[in-house]
Amino acid sequence: SVSLRDRLLLTQPVWLQLSLNSATALHILQREPPGTFLVRRSNTRQRRALCLRLLDDLAPAFVASYSLQEGPAGVSLEGSSRSFPDLLHLVASYCQRREVLPVALRLPQPIQQAVSHKELESISHLGLEFWSSSLNAKDSPELPEPPFSEDAAAGQLGTIPTRSPRELDCGLGNGALGFLAPLFQGKDGGSRRDDFKRSIKVRVSTETSSPLSPPPKPPPPIPANQAGTPPTPRREPGQCSPLCTSGYRVPQRAGEPRHSLPSLQELDSGSPSGSESEGGGGPRAPSPPAQPPPRAPLRSMSDAVLAVMAPEKQLARAVEGLARDRSTRLGASIQDFLTLVRGGKGERSSHELLSPVRAFLTRTKTQMLQSPALELPSPTLLPDHRLDAVLERALHRCVLKPLKPVLASRLRGLHVADGSLGQLRENLRLVRERGPGAFPARATLPGPPDTQRARHKLLRLLRAYSPCTQVTLLLQACKGVYRAMGAAPDGSYGADEFLPVLSFILAQCDLPQLLMEAEYMMELMEPSQLLGEGGYYLTTLQASLALLGSFHEEKSRQLRPDVQRVLS
Numbered sequence: 001s002v003s004l005r006d007r008l009l010l011t012q013p014v015w016l017q018l019s020l021n022s023a024t025a026l027h028i029l030q031r032e033p034p035g036t037f038l039v040r041r042s043n044t045r046q047r048r049a050l051c052l053r054l055l056d057d058l059a060p061a062f063v064a065s066y067s068l069q070e071g072p073a074g075v076s077l078e079g080s081s082r083s084f085p086d087l088l089h090l091v092a093s094y095c096q097r098r099e100v101l102p103v104a105l106r107l108p109q110p111i112q113q114a115v116s117h118k119e120l121e122s123i124s125h126l127g128l129e130f131w132s133s134s135l136n137a138k139d140s141p142e143l144p145e146p147p148f149s150e151d152a153a154a155g156q157l158g159t160i161p162t163r164s165p166r167e168l169d170c171g172l173g174n175g176a177l178g179f180l181a182p183l184f185q186g187k188d189g190g191s192r193r194d195d196f197k198r199s200i201k202v203r204v205s206t207e208t209s210s211p212l213s214p215p216p217k218p219p220p221p222i223p224a225n226q227a228g229t230p231p232t233p234r235r236e237p238g239q240c241s242p243l244c245t246s247g248y249r250v251p252q253r254a255g256e257p258r259h260s261l262p263s264l265q266e267l268d269s270g271s272p273s274g275s276e277s278e279g280g281g282g283p284r285a286p287s288p289p290a291q292p293p294p295r296a297p298l299r300s301m302s303d304a305v306l307a308v309m310a311p312e313k314q315l316a317r318a319v320e321g322l323a324r325d326r327s328t329r330l331g332a333s334i335q336d337f338l339t340l341v342r343g344g345k346g347e348r349s350s351h352e353l354l355s356p357v358r359a360f361l362t363r364t365k366t367q368m369l370q371s372p373a374l375e376l377p378s379p380t381l382l383p384d385h386r387l388d389a390v391l392e393r394a395l396h397r398c399v400l401k402p403l404k405p406v407l408a409s410r411l412r413g414l415h416v417a418d419g420s421l422g423q424l425r426e427n428l429r430l431v432r433e434r435g436p437g438a439f440p441a442r443a444t445l446p447g448p449p450d451t452q453r454a455r456h457k458l459l460r461l462l463r464a465y466s467p468c469t470q471v472t473l474l475l476q477a478c479k480g481v482y483r484a485m486g487a488a489p490d491g492s493y494g495a496d497e498f499l500p501v502l503s504f505i506l507a508q509c510d511l512p513q514l515l516m517e518a519e520y521m522m523e524l525m526e527p528s529q530l531l532g533e534g535g536y537y538l539t540t541l542q543a544s545l546a547l548l549g550s551f552h553e554e555k556s557r558q559l560r561p562d563v564q565r566v567l568s
Contacts, residue, residue: 002117004092010120011111013127015039016087018048018377019314020128022065028131029053029063035106039087041375042067048087048378050077054102064102070378077101110135311377312390318374319394328373334364334398342406350516353410354523361399361524365391392526396466400524404465411516420549424512427551431507438507438551439500446484446505453480455509462513467521471534474521478537481505503544515549518542 008015017025020040029036029051036053048068056062067078068090074083075090080100084090091105098104106112108130114120126133325331337360347353368374368391376387415421431438436445446454457477464470485501506514518541522530529535 002114002120004095005088006117007107007111007114007120008088008091008095010117011107011124013124014111014130015091015107017128018311018375022051025051026063032108032131033106035103036108037091037105039068039091046375052101052103052105066101108136311381312386315374315377315382315387315390316394316397319368319391320398322368322374323395323398330364330367330371330373333367338399338402341403345410347410347414350411350414350519351523353407353414354520357399357403357407358524361392361395364395364399393466393468396468400467401465407520408516411519412513415515421512421515424515424545424549427548428507428510428512431504431548431551432510436504439504443485443497443501445501446481450480450484451505451508453477454505455511458509458511458514462511462517467525468529470517470521471525471529471538474537474541475534478502478540499540499544499547502540503547506544506548514541515545518545 015037016039018039018041020038021043022040025038025040029038030053032053034053034055038051040049040051041047042049042065045067048070050066050068052064052066054062054064068087069076069078071083074085075087076083077090077100082099084093093099094101095105095107110130111120111123114123123130123135126135130136322328322330323334326335341357365388369376369387376382379387382390412421454477457473457480461470461473461477464473481502482498485498518538521538522542525534525538530538
């Protein structure tokens with residue numbers, strides 16, 4: 001069995017929506033059963049808030065909001081003396097006991113009924129879309145009538161009253177919008193009539209009839225002995241329904257169906273439901289089981305991924321939006337810097353070209369950490385070391401992605417001017433002609449398949465704009481070369497054995513552009529990242545390129561002492 005804590009932890013992208021506004025939270029919770037909750041961030045109080053669906057008769061408003069206090073003692077509800085280590089413990093406790101809340105918290109039914117972690121992960125992938133998905137449907141589509149609560153159980157609904165198709169054009173505000181009489185087999189009937197001759201469909205909706213005669217004000221609540229409350233139409237997140245914006249409260253029954261009903265134009269079109277609606281009378285045949293409505297597509301796949309990776313992706317999206325907005329100080333600073341770099345020329349070295357870019361990234365990241373325009377996630381959700389990495393990669397996308405073609409072109413110009421690029425290209429050709437004897441190595445040289453795999457990684461490195469991504473690809477290429485070298489007698493190879501093999505592989509790959517990319521990575525990487533494994537292999541790449549750049553057939557193939565000192 002799956003514990004309550006695991007259910008909460010695995011489905012955080014569903015109920016933890018820090019970027020949600022109050023109107024959207026109200027819109028979601030109004031059709032959920034009492035106890036359903038969401039956690040969002042209040043823009044006015046700059047705190048997280050617990051939004052709770054109340055009982056229908058408990059208060060004038062059916063959703064209450066409780067601010068969450070965070071301090072050294074932990075997380076607590078505002079006005080409560082009981083603290084919890086984190087948000088998960090708080091929610092789990094109030095799911096078991098309501099204590100100061102008017103009603104205990106409860107997870108949506110699909111989350112409660114999930115029997116495996118895999119099911120919970122599939123729900124989590126939907127994120128905010130879960131609330132409007134078919135998984136969160138309140139009843140089965142095969143049931144003709146949804147079950148009601150205990151208060152409405154005494155007044156069972158009768159059969160749905162229908163009207164003739166001629167009455168559909170009367171412009172009334174409620175009643176039947178479409179009535180399909182039973183179809184009978186006839187000699188003159190077409191294939192469509194034969195296919196649907198035993199079907200009967202009744203569709204009821206007051207929403208789709210509103211364009212014919214829109215009511216001047218919200219209708220009064222429908223008593224329990226009438227035909228049932230019409231389902232509230234779904235809207236995009238961030239858009240509140242007319243009922244909640246006007247202050248009019250219509251509690252949604254937990255068992256109501258959520259089917260998307262056709263409009264009058266669809267019923268009057270050439271579809272079987274519209275064209276066959278005036279068939280002959282007779283005894284009604286039992287209708288086949290209704291097919292479930294097609295699931296509405298996600299607004300975009302990026303939103304689904306965003307829900308899975310929250311809050312990292314949410315913060316990255318916020319940074320990118322801020323960088324494009326010239327009306328903000330940070331956005332204007334980034335756009336001005338891009339213009340400055342694109343228009344600047346005259347750099348005499350790669351360091352002179354790239355060091356201002358690295359300094360700008362560091363300075364902008366510090367400003368973002370202090371900017372009130374950017375809402376940073378709580379440290380419990382995003383620790384400081386992860387926060388720094390997320391901001392770094394987001395700035396790479398905002399700054400380095402548009403500047404990469406410009407910087408690569410200028411780096412190439414610098415190396416063409418000093419002759420180093422042409423010399424490296426020529427030496428790569430000489431090494432290929434010389435073969436394995438160009439760099440005598442004790443280790444086994446990788447074969448053509450391993451060389452092709454390394455070349456594929458290096459080609460991806462050339463196309464990447466983020467130095468973090470480039471170093472990751474370089475690590476993968478170097479580790480592939482290490483594996484292909486075979487096992488050393490003492491169990492490992494040092495720099496003296498690896499560097500000649502790497503140089504031979506680089507010559508076979510014939511990618512002189514790596515000379516510029518190595519400088520690009522070295523200058524633009526976060527300085528702290530150069531101290532680890534990535535920095536070591538980046539230095540090894542530069543040493544290998546230096547060895548290839550100074551290669552001559554008549555010279556000794558031994559490593560220079562200065563190169564050995566760098567790699568030791």
